Amino acid sequence: MDKKKVIKHLETIAIYLELKGENPFKISAYRKAAQALERNDQSLDEIDDFSKLDGIGKGTNAVIVEFIEAGETETLNDLKEEVPEGLIPLLDLQGLGGKKLAKLYKELGVIDQVTLRKACENGDVEKLSGFGKKSVEKILQALDEIGKRPERLPLSDVLVLPQLIEEELEKIDDINRYSIAGSMRRLRETIKDLDYIIATTNPKQVADSLVHLSAVKEVVAHGETKVTVIVESKWDVSVDFRLVAPDEFYTTLHHFTGSKDHNVEMRRLAKQKGLKISEYGVEEEETGKIHTFDSEQAFFEFLEVPYLPPEVRETGEEVSVNHSPNLIELADIKGDLHMHTTWSDGAQSIEEMVKKNIEKGYQFIAITDHSKFLRVADGLDEVRLRQQREKIKEVQAKYPEITIFCGVEMDILPDGTLDFSDEFLKEMDFVIASIHSSFSQSEEKIMARMRTAMESPYVDMIAHPTGRLIGRREGYALDIDTFIDWAVETNTIIELNANPNRLDLHWTELRKAQEKGARIAINTDAHSYQMLDDMAIGVKAARKGWIERDTVINSWTPEQLQSFLKTKKGEA
DNA sequence: GCCGTTTTCGGCCCGACTGTTTTCAGTCG
Structure with a gap:
């Protein structure tokens, strides 16, 4: 049981x-x-x-x-x-x-x-x-x-839509301000529909523009307070626009950002103070006076609740945490420790990736192509990895402003052994271990594979720990609690893979990992330029798991990181 | 069914929309 x-x-x-x-x-x-x-x-x-x-x-x-x-x-x-x-x-x-x-x-x-x-x-x-x-x-x-479309769509299937929609919202003159709301704003990993809040003094005009957005396939409702349309992408997705007066914007935004449980908690708390929250403002029950706000921060402040960013508004219990969490922010990220190049299955060369990461303002990256076991990805053997190291050295000399770690994403093989010997791994700056095969093994076998990898003094990090693909694949039989304990025990970094198809480890587990003292790295696992931008989603997913800056090793300086990596190898 | 430094009974988050009504129940977010 x-x-x-x-x-x-x-x-x-x-x-x-x-x-x-x-x-x-x-x-x-x-x-x-x-x-x-x-x-x-x-x-x-x-x-x-x-x-x-x-x-x-x-x-x-x-x-x-x-x-x-x-x-x-x-x-x-x-x-x-x-x-x-x-x-x-x-x-x-x-x-x-x-x-x-x-x-x-x-x-x-x-x-x-x-x-x-x-x-x-x-x-x-x-x-x-x-x-x-x-x-x-x-x-x-x-x-x-019934059954035509899954009730909730994987985040990655819907992610293109906000960009598409917002490009056009920018051009509508009568829009005072707008924001996405709902589960997309909270970065849930599955999405049912999209919600937008729009502040305007001319709702009729705006509503007329909204039903003519280019992505609209069908208009479901066309009123002055609410417009619902169906937009077509991989699936048909319903988009709700709520039109409100500018002074109601932030209370409406809070209301439709949810979650439902969060709202219930907020209202319960407000009620104890003689206040009534609705999307139109906060009403003093005694006098009927309605308060509106210039920001969500001001709204929270008025209710004497420390500000909670949208990502953490889920179960409602966050409302009674009586401090504002010091969560990781995108600006804190100083590097990306998991990416691929043309040497294996990436789209860009080492130098191209390096340049792009410098543009991002990063201070360090790790080049981590696949290892030889992964033939479909043209994984590298010892010889080619040594050749690659020489190439990386050349690029490093050309771009001293960034520290490039020579890394590898090494497969943990089905039989529980690793794709390289300790002797060889010793040469690498940053070793990722991950499972890409035999997903249906028993929990016992999967855990044995993990244990071997984590016990190796040369394995620095486990990538996408559960192997899940949101909405498509469950992931292998990992005992996550034990996995986290082992990560702490062996000083092995746990990855939060920022790819929106993965978001692995899951935010609820991340929170446990942080509480137990594990170290987290947020990485894009980029196979192309564009995927480097997934860092923003990764950071949001981390925030959803209440991850603070100090837990995230890629918020550290290259020097801090290097000295941390030495501790596992026993060189510190 | 749960809960109580206002309460052991009478509340339990709030409002809009829809379709059914002729003042409102049910559903939804």
Whole structure:
């Protein structure tokens, strides 16, 4: 029995309660109990009394205990007898919530997609009170679209859109200011739609311009406070524009940046102070006076909450952290320690990459092409790596303003050995080890491979530790907690791979890593010029994990970094 | 179902929109 199963069980109960049309507060009580477990750092065995956690009381505690002991609970078993399983996916249909579904089930015997469609088509649904012609139309349309597009899209599939949209927003005269909001602003790794907040004194004019943006494929809503359009890229993506008066801009921006849980917490806190937060401002309940703000910082200050950047506004618990975190910023980054060149599968030469990194203002980089095992990437063997070192020396002489580390991204082989001997690795300035093969091995084997790499005094860093590709590949069976412990124990750097397809390690794990004292490097793993720009996304992902500057080794000077690298080799 | 240096009962975040109504419930963000 593990914690994840218990959390899942509580959430499942909540879903069934929703379908039963239960009291919404009871439903959210189960969700809150699940969250309470999720936020708690301890493992299941370490928690001696669940009801001591905030949000878990007598009832949910009993459910948890029963589930741990029996592997099932009477609560859920009873619910399953009352509510057919086939209704659950129907909750995802736009416009159908628990109550309406409960009604469809009780009055028309709808139990799944097929019976729902039938009931719509033979006119039964239309006759039901609370439903009408339009509801039937919408349900049928939603049924047609089910499964066409994943509900949430991987970040990297959507990332091009803001650039495209903002280029044109810049040109609309009546826009006073604008900002992206929603999960994109918080850098969630999957995105459902895009939200923009626009300040204007001429909403009608702006709305008319918005529906004519070149990327627009379809206009869904065209009002004076809200415009919704569908834009076409790899997928159809819905974009909401909220038009507000300039003085409401920052409270609206905060509101639509979310997350929902964050907003709930902020409002709860405001309420204790006799204040009411809405997207239009903060109202004093007693006098009705409404406060608006010149910045989000001012908004937080007014509520006496230390400023929280958008990336960390997730669970709501951040609201009660009573200091502003000193988070890493893009400007702190002094170098990039993972990139490829034409020597293996990169697009640019060593010199080209070096020049581009100098333009970025970096003080150091590591050239880290693939090792010989990775034939598809034209990985380098010992001979070619030595040749490359000579080449790097030449380039280094030409560009003394930047320190170039001779590195390699060495494969950890399926049999658990490394692609190079210690004797050879000794020659390298910076050695990355990573797994690119045999992803389906058991956790035991994967961990053994990691252990070998981390124990080597010459392996400085593990790249993209889990191997996941967001929305496409799960990653191999890594025991992340143990991995982090080993990283601390062996002085091995953990990478945060800034590639938006990866963002690996994940932000929740990064936070744990920092708490345990691990060192993090944010790297682009660039295979071309353009990918060097992913550093900005990497830094945001780090901030999302509350990563502070001192944890990030590429915020250090080249000298600090060099001396740190020596400690692992025992040369310090 | 949870919770309480205002409360052990009566709250639980707030507002807009939609489609259904004839004043509002349900859904959504």
